[in-house]
Amino acid sequence: MKVLVFAQLRELLGSNSIELPDGDCPANVAALRLLLAERLGDAFAEALADPNVFCAVDQRVVDDEHGLSPTQEIAFFPPMTGG
Amino acid sequence: MATVTILPTPLDPSVCLATFPRSADDTGAVASFCGYVRGQGISALALEHYPGMTEASILRTIESASRRWPIQHAQVVHRVGELLPGDPIVWVGVSSSHRSAAFSACEFIMDYLKVSAPLWKRERDQAGQWHWVEARDRDHKRAQRWGMSEHRA
Structure with a gap:
C-alpha cells in the first residue's frame, strides 16, 4: 500500500510517498500513524503525531477510527492554507 | 454546473469573467472574487496541491453551495506553483438569477476553500528563505460562521 504525504511532511520525509507491504495494512488510521x-x-513521528495533521482516504478527510484496506489511496497532510 | 481548474500558469481574472457562462434568459447576476498575493515582507509565494483531491474537495464545496442557494454556474480557478507579489492566486465566479444568491455563494465557496481544499503555501522572505505558512484561526472562524463542518463541505 502507498501512503502519500504533502507539504511539510513531504519535506521531512524527503519523498512524496511511503510504500508499505500490503500485508502490513493496519486496521485503521490511528494504527497506521503508529506504524509510520x-x-x-x-x-517524522513527531510531525505525524500532531492532531492537526489530516488523513485522507480515497481523497476524503477521515478520522483516526476510519478503517483501512490496501487498495485505498491514503494521504497525510498539514492544515490547508490555500486561497 | 461547476468547473474547477488548478492552474500552474498565470491566472487572468479578466479572461475568467469574460468567458464565464451566462444564460441570456435567466442569468441576472454574476458575482466574482479574485485573490492576489500580498507583498508584505515576502518576495515570492509557492503553492502545492494534492492532484485529484484538491479538485474533488472544491467541487464538494460548490455542491454544498448549490444546496443552499439557487446558483446556475460556479467556477473556481486556483493557482499552483511559484507566484510573485501582485499575482492573482484564486478566482471564484458564481451566477444566479438574483444577486443575493450569487454574492452569498461566492463568499461561502471562498471561505470553505481556504480551510478545506488541500493546498499549501510557502513564502520566500526578503533574505531568500522559504517558510511554510501556518493555518490562521480567523480563516476557520469565517468558515464556521456558515454552520457546517469544514471537512464535510
Whole structure:
C-alpha cells in the first residue's frame, strides 16, 4: 500500500510517498500513524503525531477510527492554507 | 454546473469573467472574487496541491453551495506553483438569477476553500528563505460562521 504525504511532511520525509507491504495494512488510521511513526524516525513521528495533521482516504478527510484496506489511496497532510 | 481548474500558469481574472457562462434568459447576476498575493515582507509565494483531491474537495464545496442557494454556474480557478507579489492566486465566479444568491455563494465557496481544499503555501522572505505558512484561526472562524463542518463541505 502507498501512503502519500504533502507539504511539510513531504519535506521531512524527503519523498512524496511511503510504500508499505500490503500485508502490513493496519486496521485503521490511528494504527497506521503508529506504524509510520515507528518506521520513519523521530522528526517524522513527531510531525505525524500532531492532531492537526489530516488523513485522507480515497481523497476524503477521515478520522483516526476510519478503517483501512490496501487498495485505498491514503494521504497525510498539514492544515490547508490555500486561497 | 461547476468547473474547477488548478492552474500552474498565470491566472487572468479578466479572461475568467469574460468567458464565464451566462444564460441570456435567466442569468441576472454574476458575482466574482479574485485573490492576489500580498507583498508584505515576502518576495515570492509557492503553492502545492494534492492532484485529484484538491479538485474533488472544491467541487464538494460548490455542491454544498448549490444546496443552499439557487446558483446556475460556479467556477473556481486556483493557482499552483511559484507566484510573485501582485499575482492573482484564486478566482471564484458564481451566477444566479438574483444577486443575493450569487454574492452569498461566492463568499461561502471562498471561505470553505481556504480551510478545506488541500493546498499549501510557502513564502520566500526578503533574505531568500522559504517558510511554510501556518493555518490562521480567523480563516476557520469565517468558515464556521456558515454552520457546517469544514471537512464535510
